[in-house]
Amino acid sequence: MTPAQVLDREGLDRLIEALSARGHRVLGPTVRDGAIVYGDLAATSDLPVGWTDRQGPGKYRLVRRDDDALFGYVVGPQSPKTYLHPAEVVVWAGERTAHGFTMAPPPEPPRYAFVGVRPCELAAIGIQDRVFLGGERDAVYGSRREGIFLVAVNCTEPGGTCFCASMGTGPAATAGYDIVLTEVIDGKDHYFTAESGSERGAEVLREAGAVEAKKGQVKAAADLVEAATGRMGRTMETAGLADLLRQSLEHPHWQEVAKRCLTCANCTLVCPTCFCANVEDTTDLTGRQAQRVRRWDSCFNYEFSLIHGGPHRASAAARYRQWMTHKLAWWFDQFGTSGCVGCGRCITWCPVGIDITAEAAAIRSKQEVV
């Protein structure tokens, strides 16, 4: 690893250019429709300059900052999952022939580079790696994931629904990136300390003209990240949580949550690790061309567990229990890791503000009386 380096905003512009020049489609946070979502980046001016977000249960607002910070917000409704495990994707296309049919794989996807990926999002990519590449390799995810370039940004201003410190995934990125940045604004001084996590990361930093950081700059960045740990909007007590949930399948609290849960599936759509998908087989009007489309699905959907005779999990209580117990307990059994990274999206984007940290705490606190 190279010693800590530093870039100014122009350096970051050169970094984006360098990634483009390497053939990447460069994506990063952008402002669209009143939210921060991933979009194409040609320069730092495409980033949400001077914007921040206010997040709470069922609440998300963008507000102006009094500085020109490039990364002065946390995570929006999207994550790299939107591109690595697309919401809708053709898995293969088939054509009827005289002797049956032929199958062709879909075209090669673009090579993505993400700038501004948060530590919780890196952790989520690590989790989806285990899901999609740990056993049977998923071609859709694999072809997008391999060759990806990741520029992470450490968090210095956690949001109202963040709890990555509880989940051990942030606010600092520790692995899984090519480059990690920390943004520092100190009066008129605005810079980004940078470390490379890979050989190509070091190359791109060189191409961007990064120089060695001063001791004071490194310390200023480290102090900001450290202070962030104590400023999380939420906490989750994880000790013994997986076992607690495994043993709480008949807990009355599930009925309690079900009174509020709309089973709208928002939480699974914004979750950066939720991977469930449906496949749909279709043909064109002639019946000659067929394709299989994979589309995000959700354990909150009524038809999700449908078998002949009806869905297996019909009640809202059973569907919420499935989601939360999967995320926080069964995920460990399946993939050796938590399914939750503490990004808080499910809390923010729940229309009725159901809070996974509060529900977990409720189950824990009512455990004795069960």
Next chain:
Amino acid sequence: MQPRQKILVIDDEEVVLDSCLAMLASGDYETTTATDGEEGLRLAAEISPDLVFVDLKMPGLPGMEVLERLRAADSTSVAIVITGYATVSLAVEAMKRGAFDFLPKPFTPDEFREMVRRGLERRVEVLVQARERAVAQAAGPLPGAAAGPMAPIPCRVLGRWEETHDTVSLALDPPPGWRGFRPGQFNMLYAFGIGESAISISGDPADESRLLHTIRKVGKVTESLASLQRGDVIGVRGPFGTPWPLGYAAGRDVVVVAGGIGLAPLRPAIHELLANRDHYNRVLILIGARTSADLLYPEEIQEWRGRFDVDLQVTLDSATGGWRGRVGVVTTLIPRAEFDADQAVGMVVGPEIMMRFAAAELLHRGMSPSRLFVSMERNMKCGIGLCGHCQVGSKFVCRDGAVFGYDEAETMFQVREV
């Protein structure tokens, strides 16, 4: 130079044999004839014919039996049935026993020569497939899957017949590189452009030349699959899932309990149990169906029941059509069944409620939950643990099941909607 293709004709009527010889004289074949089944089988073993014609109605060994023994001896053999009593049900029966086609008497020389041509063509295909299988076995991963594990591999439907009013069996040409399956496993079957469904493999695992599936028509996809005809092409992915613990069951009593369509995923296990009968202690097969019209594989059940080394019981929920057997749900057979609960292995498939009650009865008899196995049905879309639909607790039914030990499956049965 290619060796001449060998044809064996087994028929008790000399005049038929003579005319067959005459009709084949113009072709470059080596033709052998036999006047009864015993002699036919002996000759087949000796010369390994490329194509065998078998008369169904002969004195001595019946044609159906000859057909079965031919295939048991060599699964690459191609046999065509000849009979003067052509009925649809006979043709279907022959197809079920592995006949490639059916030639009703009397036939013209052209019809006969056309049958010879098609039969020999099939033989070449079967031999190529056998070679590919051998190569694939040596090479590892399944070839032909360039579009990934989600891409169905096209396979031809070799035969189709109705089992009951709502179930159909399809005999498929195995996909290239097919390396066989283990009893209890399933395939994802794809009807072009319509969709895919998880269907258990229901044939004899020893028969490598065709893949049998019994499909119950319950929705759009299964209706489409069931309406495919001989010669149509279907997509196959698989085999997926865990097998029945037939190795573990060796030396023990085995209690097979099947409710309704549940007999289909158990049939390969029954085939294997009976093929290696001396490996097991008592074999009990308890079968339940709603009515006699819903009973799957009745001829085969008769055959199994005819054996002295199998205790097979059938019961119907309600007696119809002159049924004189037992009436009642299948679980009522368990209390009286003769097996040693201390060591017996149970294998149960049926509707979930039936499995729950059957498990309760078996456990009540003293069977250990660790020796009781069930096959779960859940919504399956991918078969490889990626789509998430079939999850039950920490299990992906497609990958960790569908055959589960009852100690694992207990939570699934006991917690509502888990």
